[in-house]
Amino acid sequence: MTDPAALDLLDDTARVLREDLAAALTGEQRYQALLAANAIATARRAIAVSARLQAAEGAIGADVAAIRAGRHDGDAALHGRLLHAARLRAFVADPVALSPEDRAPCEESRDAS
Amino acid sequence: MTQLTENPHLDAWLAGVLNAPAARVIAAEKLSGGAIQENWSVTIDAGLDGGAGPRRCVIRRDAPATIAASRSRAQEYALIRAAHEAGVKVPTPLGFCADPQVIGAPFALMALVPGTGYGPRLVRDAQLGGDRAALCRELGRQLARIHAIRPDPRLDAILGDRPADPAAAAVALCRDWLDALGTPRPGLEWALRRAQRDAPPPGGITLTHQDYRTGNFLVDARGLTAILDWEFAAWSDPMSDLGWFCARCWRFSRPDREAGGIGDRADFYAGYIDEGGQDIDPARVAWWELMAHLRWAVIALQQGHRHASGEERSLHLALTGRIADTLELDLLHMTAPRMEVR
Numbered sequence: 001m002t003d004p005a006a007l008d009l010l011d012d013t014a015r016v017l018r019e020d021l022a023a024a025l026t027g028e029q030r031y032q033a034l035l036a037a038n039a040i041a042t043a044r045r046a047i048a049v050s051a052r053l054q055a056a057e058g059a060i061g062a063d064v065a066a067i068r069a070g071r072h073d074g075d076a077a078l079h080g081r082l083l084h085a086a087r088l089r090a091f092v093a094d095p096v097a098l099s100p101e102d103r104a105p106c107e108e109s110r111d112a113s
Numbered sequence: 114m115t116q117l118t119e120n121p122h123l124d125a126w127l128a129g130v131l132n133a134p135a136a137r138v139i140a141a142e143k144l145s146g147g148a149i150q151e152n153w154s155v156t157i158d159a160g161l162d163g164g165a166g167p168r169r170c171v172i173r174r175d176a177p178a179t180i181a182a183s184r185s186r187a188q189e190y191a192l193i194r195a196a197h198e199a200g201v202k203v204p205t206p207l208g209f210c211a212d213p214q215v216i217g218a219p220f221a222l223m224a225l226v227p228g229t230g231y232g233p234r235l236v237r238d239a240q241l242g243g244d245r246a247a248l249c250r251e252l253g254r255q256l257a258r259i260h261a262i263r264p265d266p267r268l269d270a271i272l273g274d275r276p277a278d279p280a281a282a283a284v285a286l287c288r289d290w291l292d293a294l295g296t297p298r299p300g301l302e303w304a305l306r307r308a309q310r311d312a313p314p315p316g317g318i319t320l321t322h323q324d325y326r327t328g329n330f331l332v333d334a335r336g337l338t339a340i341l342d343w344e345f346a347a348w349s350d351p352m353s354d355l356g357w358f359c360a361r362c363w364r365f366s367r368p369d370r371e372a373g374g375i376g377d378r379a380d381f382y383a384g385y386i387d388e389g390g391q392d393i394d395p396a397r398v399a400w401w402e403l404m405a406h407l408r409w410a411v412i413a414l415q416q417g418h419r420h421a422s423g424e425e426r427s428l429h430l431a432l433t434g435r436i437a438d439t440l441e442l443d444l445l446h447m448t449a450p451r452m453e454v455r
Contacts, residue, residue: 035428042435060299067302068288073310076450082300083445090442093435102442 002047010044045092049106053092056085115217117141117155117172122215130208130222131168133159139167150186151176154225171204174220185344187211188271190221192343199262201255202339228331228338235327236365236374242332249376251337252330253384256358259340260319260351260391272320272348279350280312283404290411294418301410301437304444308404313350313397321349326363327373351391355382356401362409362440403447410440 017037022030046053060081062072072078084105090098091106098106114120118138127136140156153172175186190209197203204223211219235241242248264272276282287305291298323345331338357363358381364374372381382393417434419425 032428035432039428039432042432062299064297064299064302067299067306070306070310072303073306074450079303079445079448079450082303083442086300086438086442086445089438093438097439098442 002050007044007048010040010047014038014040014044042092045095049088049092053085053088056081056088060085114215117153117216120216126208126210126212126215127157127222128159131157131159135160141172144171150174169225170207171223171225172216172220173223174216174218186219186221189344191268191271192346193221193223195262195264195268196259196340196343199258201258201262202337203341203343204339226331226339228333230328230331230341232326232328232363232374233365235332236367236370240334242375243334243336245376246380248332248336249372249380250384250387252358252372252375253381253386253390254388255337255340256322256325256354257385257388257390259322259325260354261389262320264320272346275318275348278315279318279348279353280315280400280404281309283349283353283408284309284312287407287411290415294411294414296414298414298437298441300441300445301407304403304407304441304448307448308400308407311400311403313352313394313400316350316352316394316397317391318348319351319391320346321351321354322346323349323354323357325354325358326360327358327365327375328363350397350401352394352397353401353404355385355393355398357405359398360402360405360409361443362406403444406440406444406447410437410444413437413440 014037017033017040022033022037025033060078062075062078066072067078087098087102088106091103095103095106114122117123118141120138124135124137127138128134136157136159138155139158142154144152144154151174153174155170155172156167157170158167173186187209190206193203194206197206204226207222207224209219209221210216213219229235229241239245284305287301291301291305322340322343324342325340329342330340358373359371359378361368364370367374370376371378386393413433413436416430417437420427420430420434
């Protein structure tokens with residue numbers, strides 16, 4: 001299980017960059033501070049879901065050559081497994097862009113594993 | 114010599130191009146954006162303006178790291194010139210210097226066009242670009258003009274052969290790019306397979322812009338001032354430009370405004386038709402919208418790879434790579450299995 005205190009540390013660092021530093025800067029420097037805050041928040045989410053994402057990707061069970069060759073056309077079960085892994089990755093990349101339905105299975109309380 | 118001020122070779126070249134007895138760059142300022150190209154705003158005293166004062170232009174050259182790609186700057190310039198002659202709103206092309214000795218790399222000289230281009234801001238700030246319905250119609254009209262360009266033999270040679278089947282070629286190109294990246298992406302493969310199965314048959318082929326979207330044109334308070342970023346222009350299905358422009362992934366914070374996050378698709382189409390554009394086939398445009406998500410996802414992965422491979426360490430590139438993950442989720446929703454016999 002991921003160390004919750006380590007995740008808190010990343011949260012706090014991102015907040016300092018975004019709220020204390022970026023707010024005091026302008027132009028290119030402000031942009032860089034916001035970018036760094038965003039990168040830390042992304043890394044934090046990646047760590048939080050990593051075990052579940054690894055399991056989801058391991059469960060896909062189809063190689064890309066077979067998909068390309070049409071051997072999985074209409075395979076609803078595969079589509080469901082792809083969707084599950086994609087939701088977790090999209091949550092890491094940009095949680096705000098997710099619909100509530102896509103977001104719900106990714107939420108924090110399910111990290112403990 | 115790479116500097117733009119105090120550069121006698123550049124001043125002499127500018128005098129020739131601007132038809133002035135003498136010219137001198139009195140100020141140069143690097144414009145934002147462009148990791149592959151550098152854009153400089155230059156103020157030129159050519160002493161010919163009858164009291165109008167110095168002239169402001171843009172010098173566009175390859176960044177130092179990418180001089181090997183300099184041939185594409187010449188091609189881009191040829192495209193902008195053809196667009197200008199066809200009445201498309203582009204920065205007025207003033208000259209191209211192929212001699213790398215003048216400022217360290219070949220470069221294009223164009224008139225400075227005022228305006229804002231940053232996509233997210235344009236979508237957010239309704240004060241920009243004037244009346245939005247009028248802006249959408251104007252963007253449609255401009256695209257129709259681009260599709261009507263008949264290249265001269267020189268530009269034709271640059272553009273190469275017309276693809277026999279643009280849709281199939283687009284699918285194949287995405288697969289080649291994914292293979293070159295070397296990391297399997299089954300979710301993107303799923304969507305690509307659907308794209309392959311649903312691909313429209315070959316139809317009309319025109320010159321296309323290939324990056325016609327919000328973020329790649331400039332507006333001022335009244336409306337459109339210039340269409341930019343011509344480096345990907347190529348022969349293709351004209352519907353590919355309409356699909357790229359309307360694709361959900363290029364609407365930024367306003368997915369409800371189907372024409373590039375700016376306004377209604379109907380206004381964009383009306384301008385296109387009004388200016389004599391090609392027949393709009395909604396199913397074909399919809400397919401190119403799916404393809405737009407795929408193409409953008411793979412380009413995002415390529416940008417992330419530039420960071421991850423160590424070729425160019427950059428937080429911006431690293432985060433851009435992750436946009437592919439958001440796009441992959443959208444693509445899987447767009448390609449859910451239909452009721453069919455397996």
